[in-house]
Amino acid sequence: MRDDTVAICWPLLPVAFLFSLHPRFSEFYFHSAVLQSWPNLRLQRNDSMIVFREPRKRPIPWRERQQQVPSWTVPFFSLEWVWEWVSFALSRWTFVEVLEYLSSLSVLVVVFFYFSESGDRVKQRHYQAWQVINTAQGKGGSGGRIEALQELNHDGVALIGVDVSGAFLRSISLPNARLRRSDFSAADIRNGNFESADLQDSNFRSANFRQSNFQGASLAGAEMDDADFAGADFSRADLSGAALDNADLRQASLKNSNWNRIRSIKGANLYGLHDAPTAFIDWAMKHGAVQMQSDAQWEKWRQTQKQ
Numbered sequence: 001m002r003d004d005t006v007a008i009c010w011p012l013l014p015v016a017f018l019f020s021l022h023p024r025f026s027e028f029y030f031h032s033a034v035l036q037s038w039p040n041l042r043l044q045r046n047d048s049m050i051v052f053r054e055p056r057k058r059p060i061p062w063r064e065r066q067q068q069v070p071s072w073t074v075p076f077f078s079l080e081w082v083w084e085w086v087s088f089a090l091s092r093w094t095f096v097e098v099l100e101y102l103s104s105l106s107v108l109v110v111v112f113f114y115f116s117e118s119g120d121r122v123k124q125r126h127y128q129a130w131q132v133i134n135t136a137q138g139k140g141g142s143g144g145r146i147e148a149l150q151e152l153n154h155d156g157v158a159l160i161g162v163d164v165s166g167a168f169l170r171s172i173s174l175p176n177a178r179l180r181r182s183d184f185s186a187a188d189i190r191n192g193n194f195e196s197a198d199l200q201d202s203n204f205r206s207a208n209f210r211q212s213n214f215q216g217a218s219l220a221g222a223e224m225d226d227a228d229f230a231g232a233d234f235s236r237a238d239l240s241g242a243a244l245d246n247a248d249l250r251q252a253s254l255k256n257s258n259w260n261r262i263r264s265i266k267g268a269n270l271y272g273l274h275d276a277p278t279a280f281i282d283w284a285m286k287h288g289a290v291q292m293q294s295d296a297q298w299e300k301w302r303q304t305q306k307q
Contacts, residue, residue, distance in 0.1 A: 059084040126157060137163050146172050153177045165203075184209075235275070244268045246302065250293075254280065265289050267305065269298050 059065075062081060069077045129148035136143030146169055152159060158178040165185045173193040180198055185205045192209060196216040204224040211231040219234075221241040228248045235253055240261035247268045255275035266288030270281065285291075292298040 057088075059088055122155065126152060126155065133162065133164075136167070138165065140166050141168050143167070145169060149174060149177075249273060267302060 059081060062078075065077060065081055129152050132144045132148040136145055145164060145167060149159065149162070149164075149169075150173060153174050153176075159174070159182065160178055161181045161183075162179065163183040164187055165183045167187045167189075169187060169189045169192065171191045171193075172189060174197055175193055175195040177194065177197040179194075179202060180200045182199065182202045184207045185203045187207045189212060190208055190210045192212040194217050195213050197214075198218050199214075199222055200218050201221040202219075202223070204222055204227045206226045208228045209232055210228055212229070212233075214232060214234050214237045216236045217234075218238045219242050220238050222239075223243050224247050225243055225245045226247065229252050230248045231251045232249075233253045234257045235255040236257060237254075238258045240258055241263050243263045244265045245267055247265075249268055249270050251272045251274065253274040254277075259277075259280050264287070265284050268284065268289045269292055270276070270284055270289050271291045271293050273281070290298065290301060292301065
């Protein structure tokens with residue numbers, strides 16, 4: 001990223017140098033391109049415009065100045081007259097003009113290094129984001145992890161193996177994220193967006209993913225036991241090798257999902273499942289899934305299975 005930024009900025013430096021070092025260049029361009037169509041504006045502009053580096057006029061002698069001002073203001077104007085001479089002397093010193101040009105050039109140098117070091121600033125930002133995530137590991141609440149994870153994912157950073165167990169990450173958005181072998185156990189991530197994310201071999205046990213979006217996500221080999229996926233969208237998701245024992249799939253959508261090689265689904269609640277193939281319902285019921293509307297009814301059934 002740093003090399004790309006330098007490659008883009010380098011050709012622009014000569015042009016920027018001309019505009020910053022010689023304001024008359026930009027002034028000439030402005031007059032040529034715009035004021036040609038409005039001659040009357042040229043006159044008005046010339047009357048009010050401050051000309052760049054206009055040679056200073058030699059201050060008038062002190063005797064003449066004294067005659068132009070009231071006698072009681074002479075002490076004040078004497079000081080002003082002295083500074084006029086100082087300004088006049090400096091304006092005729094080439095070294096001062098060189099310093100002025102160098103100040104313009106220094107601005108360009110600062111801008112160039114700002115862009116050339118942008119890659120280092122991005123790395124520093126990523127480092128701080130990982131610090132937030134790792135410091136809050138194993139703790140409840142968000143702890144700034146929502147923003148940190150979203151920023152890293154936006155920049156294309158892999159989030160493989162991240163541990164957010166027990167965290168409160170409601171409405172987090174991580175589309176296309178690389179989250180293999182991550183730990184989401186017991187986390188509250190309702191209304192999360194994991195569209196097209198790679199979640200293979202991740203741990204979802206006892207997590208709350210109600211109304212979350214898993215469209216096109218890869219959940220192969222994921223541990224999804226006892227998790228709440230009510231109303232979640234698994235359209236086009238890959239569930240091969242996933243364990244869904246006692247998972248809440250009520251009102252979820254399995255449209256065009258790859259369910260054929262689900263590892264286990266015993267005790268999962270499929271009530272109101274949307275867009276599920278008939279073959280899937282038949283297969284799931286044969287392997288211990290249930291269809292119960294109320295939580296009380298389902299919990300009662302689960303307790304009987306433990307006896």
